[in-house]
Amino acid sequence: MTPSVPPATDNRPGSGADLLLPVPDDDGAPFWEYAARGELRVQACAGCDALRFPPRPCCPNCRSFAARWQRMSGRGRIWSYVLPHPPLLPAYAEQPGYNAIIVELAEAPRIRLVGNLVTAADAPLNSVDPARLRIGAPVKAVFHTMPGGVTVPRWLLERP
Amino acid sequence: MGPTLKDATAIAGIGQTPFARQLPESEKTLACRAIVAALDDAGISPSEVDAFASYTMEETDEVEIAKAIGAGDLTHFSKVGFGGGGSCATVAHLAAAIATGQASVGVAWRSRKRGSGPRPWKNTQVQLPTPGQWTRPFGLLRPADEIGMLARRYMHEYGATRDHLFNVALACRNRANQNPAAIMYERPLTREMYMTARWISEPLCLFDNCLETDGALACVVVSAERARDCRQRPVYVHSAAQGLPAQHHGMVNYWNDDPLTGPAWAAARHLWKGADLGPQDVDVAQIYDAFTPLIPLSLEGYGFCERGEGAAFTEGGALETGGRLPLNTGGGGLSEAYVHGFNLITEGVKQLRGTSTAQVPDAATCLVTAGEGVPTSALLLRS
Numbered sequence: 001m002t003p004s005v006p007p008a009t010d011n012r013p014g015s016g017a018d019l020l021l022p023v024p025d026d027d028g029a030p031f032w033e034y035a036a037r038g039e040l041r042v043q044a045c046a047g048c049d050a051l052r053f054p055p056r057p058c059c060p061n062c063r064s065f066a067a068r069w070q071r072m073s074g075r076g077r078i079w080s081y082v083l084p085h086p087p088l089l090p091a092y093a094e095q096p097g098y099n100a101i102i103v104e105l106a107e108a109p110r111i112r113l114v115g116n117l118v119t120a121a122d123a124p125l126n127s128v129d130p131a132r133l134r135i136g137a138p139v140k141a142v143f144h145t146m147p148g149g150v151t152v153p154r155w156l157l158e159r160p
Numbered sequence: 161m162g163p164t165l166k167d168a169t170a171i172a173g174i175g176q177t178p179f180a181r182q183l184p185e186s187e188k189t190l191a192c193r194a195i196v197a198a199l200d201d202a203g204i205s206p207s208e209v210d211a212f213a214s215y216t217m218e219e220t221d222e223v224e225i226a227k228a229i230g231a232g233d234l235t236h237f238s239k240v241g242f243g244g245g246g247s248c249a250t251v252a253h254l255a256a257a258i259a260t261g262q263a264s265v266g267v268a269w270r271s272r273k274r275g276s277g278p279r280p281w282k283n284t285q286v287q288l289p290t291p292g293q294w295t296r297p298f299g300l301l302r303p304a305d306e307i308g309m310l311a312r313r314y315m316h317e318y319g320a321t322r323d324h325l326f327n328v329a330l331a332c333r334n335r336a337n338q339n340p341a342a343i344m345y346e347r348p349l350t351r352e353m354y355m356t357a358r359w360i361s362e363p364l365c366l367f368d369n370c371l372e373t374d375g376a377l378a379c380v381v382v383s384a385e386r387a388r389d390c391r392q393r394p395v396y397v398h399s400a401a402q403g404l405p406a407q408h409h410g411m412v413n414y415w416n417d418d419p420l421t422g423p424a425w426a427a428a429r430h431l432w433k434g435a436d437l438g439p440q441d442v443d444v445a446q447i448y449d450a451f452t453p454l455i456p457l458s459l460e461g462y463g464f465c466e467r468g469e470g471a472a473f474t475e476g477g478a479l480e481t482g483g484r485l486p487l488n489t490g491g492g493g494l495s496e497a498y499v500h501g502f503n504l505i506t507e508g509v510k511q512l513r514g515t516s517t518a519q520v521p522d523a524a525t526c527l528v529t530a531g532e533g534v535p536t537s538a539l540l541l542r543s
C-alpha cells in the first residue's frame with residue numbers, strides 16, 4: 001500500500017538520520033514540486049500580481065482565488081538567524097553549531113524564507129562557521145535533495 | 161453604546177497547587193485541587209459553578225472537572241486557542257458570559273504537567289503542514305528557535321543587548337527569591353551565571369527560557385455585585401482584550417511587513433479603548449515571559465514606551481520593586497512556574513488584594529498579559 005502522505009521524517013538506513021521532511025499541504029505542494037526541478041517560485045495573485053507567502057487559497061489584497069507561481073532569482077539577504085543547541089531532535093543534535101536562517105528575497109524583501117546556510121548544496125547543516133553569519137549578508141539559493149527524496153532550497157553566501 | 165465589560169465582573173477567588181518539576185498527581189487531580197481551592201478562597205460552593213473556561217491545550221475537560229468537583233448545571237463553557245496566548249482570554253470569556261447573563265459563577269483553570277511530561281515540539285507526527293513545512297525541515301524546531309529569530313532581529317534593529325534580556329531574567333528571579341511557592345525561591349541569579357549559561361538557541365540562553373513545571377491554577381469570576389459579598393476583596397476586570405493582528409503568522413511571524421509588531425499591539429489598542437486608564441496608570445505588570453525578549457516587545461506593544469525602546473526601558477532597575485514598572489512579582493514563567501501564564505493572573509489578583517510576597521505599596525491597577533508572539537489576550541485589573 002502506498003502511503004498517501006510523505007513520512008514526517010527520513011529514517012531510511014544510511015540517511016544520516018531523522019531530519020524532518022516538509023509535510024506539504026494543498027496550498028504549499030507546488031512550492032515543493034518546483035523546488036524538485038531546481039526552481040524557487042513564490043505564489044502570486046493572478047488578479048493583482050501581489051506575491052504572498054506562505055501560500056494560501058485566496059489573495060488577502062484583492063480576494064481573487066486565481067494564483068500563479070512566480071519564479072524568483074534565488075538571491076536574497078539574511079534577515080535573521082539562530083544557532084539551536086540541545087535539547088534537539090537527534091538528527092539536528094548530531095550537527096552541532098548548525099544554523100537556521102531567514103532570507104528576505106531580493107525582488108520581494110517582505111517574502112522571507114526559513115532555511116540553512118551551507119557551504120555547498122549537499123554539505124552538512126553545520127558546514128558554515130557560525131562566525132560567518134551576519135544579518136544583511138547576500139545569499140543565493142541552491143537545491144538539496146534530502147535522502148527521503150524531497151528537494152529543499154538551501155543558501156550559500158554570495159561572497160564565501 | 162451598549163453594555164460594557166468595564167468593572168462589571170471581578171475575580172473573587174484564586175487557587176493553586178504546589179509547583180515542582182515533577183508532581184505525582186495527575187493533571188485532572190491537580191486541576192480539581194486548584195479549582196476547589198479557588199472556590200474556597202471565594203467562599204462559593206462548587207455546586208454554584210455554572211461556567212468554565214480554559215485553553216484548547218488544556219487536557220482536562222469540562223465534563224470530567226464538573227462531575228469531580230460537583231458543579232451545578234453548566235450554561236457556558238469555552239476554550240481559547242494558541243497556548244499561552246489564551247491565558248487572559250479565559251477570564252475575559254467568563255467576564256463576558258457573566259456580564260451578559262449567560263452564567264453567574266465562572267471558573268477558569270490551567271493544569272499542566274510540562275515539567276515531567278513530554279516536550280510538545282518532540283512529537284514530529286503532529287507537525288502541522290502550515291507553517292511546519294516552511295520551518296521544521298530546516299531545524300527551526302522549538303518555540304525558543306522561533307522566538308530567537310525575532311529576538312536576533314530585534315537586537316539588530318534597535319541595539320538591544322543580552323544585558324537587556326538579563327535585566328528581565330533578573331527581575332523575575334529576584335521576585336521569585338521572595339516567593340516561597342516559586343520554583344526559584346532561594347536560588348539567586350547573577351550576571352555571571354547568565355552570561356556564561358549554555359545556549360538554547362543563540363541568541364537565547366538557558367535563563368532566557370521559562371521553567372518546565374508541573375502545577376495547576378484556577379480563578380473564580382463573578383459579577384461585581386456578587387464579589388462584594390465574597391470572602392476576599394474583589395479584583396475587578398476593568399478591561400479585557402484578545403489580539404490577532406492582520407497578517408499575523410503565530411510564533412513564526414516572519415511573513416508580513418513588520419514581524420516585530422505582534423499581537424500585543426492589537427490587544428493593547430482594544431484594551432486601552434475599553435479602559436478609563438492608560439499605561440501611565442499601571443502600578444504593577446504581569447507580562448507573559450516564556451522568553452525574555454517577549455518583555456521588551458510587550459512593553460512597546462502595550463504602550464509603556466515607543467517602538468524600539470523596550471530594551472532600554474529595562475535599564476536602571478525599572479522592572480524591579482520600586483522601579484518604574486515592577487514586573488512579574490511572583491517570579492513569572494521564568495522563575496515562579498511556567499503554567500501557560502495562569503500564575504500571572506493569580507499574582508495580579510494578589511497584588512490588588514495586597515497579599516503578594518513582593519507587594520507594590522498601594523497597588524491599585526495591574527496589567528496582566530498572555531503570550532506575545534501568538535494570538536494573545538490581556539486583562540486590566542483594578543482593586
Ligand SMILES: [Zn+2]
Binds near residue numbers: 047059060062063
Ligand atoms: Zn490579488
